Amino acid sequence: MIGALGLALGVVLGIFLSPDVPFWLEPYLPIAVVAALDAVFGALRAFLDGIFDDKVFVISFVSNVLIAALIVYLGDQLGVGGQLSTGVIVVLGIRIFSNVAAIRRHLFHA
Amino acid sequence: MPEQEVPPEPSGRDRLIRALKTPYSRSQLSAAVLLGVLGFAAVVQVQANDQDDQYVGASQQDLIQLINSQALAQERVEDQINTLENARDALLNDTLASQTALDLARSQVAALGILTGIRPAVGPGVRVTVDGPPLSVGTQQLLTGIQELRSAGAEAMQINESVRIVGNSAISDGPGDSVIIDGTQVSAPFVIDAIGDPTALDKAVFFPEGFAEDVEAADGRVTVRKLDRVEINTTRTPTPPQYAEPVPEG
Numbered sequence: 001m002i003g004a005l006g007l008a009l010g011v012v013l014g015i016f017l018s019p020d021v022p023f024w025l026e027p028y029l030p031i032a033v034v035a036a037l038d039a040v041f042g043a044l045r046a047f048l049d050g051i052f053d054d055k056v057f058v059i060s061f062v063s064n065v066l067i068a069a070l071i072v073y074l075g076d077q078l079g080v081g082g083q084l085s086t087g088v089i090v091v092l093g094i095r096i097f098s099n100v101a102a103i104r105r106h107l108f109h110a
Numbered sequence: 111m112p113e114q115e116v117p118p119e120p121s122g123r124d125r126l127i128r129a130l131k132t133p134y135s136r137s138q139l140s141a142a143v144l145l146g147v148l149g150f151a152a153v154v155q156v157q158a159n160d161q162d163d164q165y166v167g168a169s170q171q172d173l174i175q176l177i178n179s180q181a182l183a184q185e186r187v188e189d190q191i192n193t194l195e196n197a198r199d200a201l202l203n204d205t206l207a208s209q210t211a212l213d214l215a216r217s218q219v220a221a222l223g224i225l226t227g228i229r230p231a232v233g234p235g236v237r238v239t240v241d242g243p244p245l246s247v248g249t250q251q252l253l254t255g256i257q258e259l260r261s262a263g264a265e266a267m268q269i270n271e272s273v274r275i276v277g278n279s280a281i282s283d284g285p286g287d288s289v290i291i292d293g294t295q296v297s298a299p300f301v302i303d304a305i306g307d308p309t310a311l312d313k314a315v316f317f318p319e320g321f322a323e324d325v326e327a328a329d330g331r332v333t334v335r336k337l338d339r340v341e342i343n344t345t346r347t348p349t350p351p352q353y354a355e356p357v358p359e360g
Contacts, residue, residue: 002134006142007149014153021158029155036148043141050125054137061144082169107123 027076028069031088035068036061038092041099048106068092224266227274227346231266235305235340236312240298242330247298249281249289251328255302255321256281262314264304266342270296271303274344292346308336 021029039061046052068088075084132138168176223229238255240247256275259267267275273291284290288297304311312334316322322332 002138003141003145004130007145010146010149010151011153013146014150014157018157019154021154026158029151029158033148033152033155036144036151040145040148047129048123048125052137054140057137058140058144106121107126 027081027085028072031068031072031085032065034089034092035064038095038099039064041096041103045099045102045106048103225277226348227266227276227344228348230345231305231342233265233305233340234308234338235264235303235336236308236315237335237337237340238302238304238311238315239333239335240300240302240325240330241333242298242325242328244287244298246328247300247325247330248287248328249283251321251325251330252289252300252302253281254324255315255332258314258317258321259302259304259306259311262306262310264306264311266305268303268342268344270301272296272344274342274346275302276346303340303342305340305342312336 039057042060043052043057046056071088072081072085075081078084129138220229224231238259240251240255252269256267256279269275269291273279273294273296275291279292282290284295284297286297288295289300290296314320315332315334325332
């Protein structure tokens with residue numbers, strides 16, 4: 001219950017504070033958000049599977065975000081930041097879709 | 111990360127419903143915190159994206175090109191500014207130059223107008239009255255007087271408030287007691303108005319063996335009144351020179 005509340009609270013805070021993204025964070029934030037989304041959907045699937053563990057969730061969330069940022073940083077340093085970002089987004093997108101498919105099977109048995 | 115599948119009892123839907131009904135648990139709290147962070151970051155990113163999505167998709171090359179074209183445009187505009195500023199300066203100079211020329215011409219016109227008698231003149235000076243018995247004062251004395259006043263720096267002169275005396279004025283004897291100055295007959299008493307330094311003009315009249323003595327020798331009488339303001343209202347129309355032509359300058 002309070003998980004949904006937390007999400008709503010974050011959204012509301014973001015809307016009302018609407019902080020400017022610091023310049024150094026600008027390239028990492030979109031990838032980090034997608035990576036976090038992947039972690040959340042993975043966690044939801046694990047929860048529905050009955051194997052949810054909050055420690056695993058926290059670690060996967062944080063590590064997903066950090067690795068995504070690291071990849072973007074590395075890509076920028078190598079001069080292939082744009083392509084690498086696209087690659088990360090594609091991979092994470094595929095994972096999100098497969099997780100959502102599992103969630104769907106759980107919830108709708110379809 | 112999802113782990114591997116496990117036996118599906120109880121069903122996922124039941125777990126979800128139960129979790130939504132449970133008000134608090136540690137795992138829910140951590141999930142809530144992370145979801146809050148996610149929501150916050152997502153919203154911030156969306157808003158930042160809205161702010162400037164014009165160049166987000168642009169590749170580095172596009173951006174460089176964009177910057178270059180901006181720099182070129184700026185250069186062009188700066189060139190334009192320079193050109194316009196130069197033009198403005200030139201125009202200002204021109205205006206100034208023509209203004210100066212105009213001022214010069216105006217002061218020349220004023221000076222020449224007084225010198226040639228075209229313009230009325232006003233200023234400090236003297237009023238010289240020459241009187242005497244009939245046939246005593248004539249062309250001779252007047253010529254001397256005008257000459258001496260002129261030498262003493264008289265800038266404008268008139269006689270009897272009827273004739274302006276200028277550089278090429280001519281005096282000749284007229285019928286009886288009168289003289290003819292530039293075709294106009296004037297008769298005694300002669301009143302010469304002269305604009306200049308009053309003291310110098312006064313001295314010039316009473317110079318030893320000068321005008322006054324000359325007139326007195328002819329039984330006439332000269333009086334001089336120094337005035338702060340002498341008005342010379344007579345003018346003459348300039349006659350264009352018939353024979354003389356100005357030598358072209360330069």
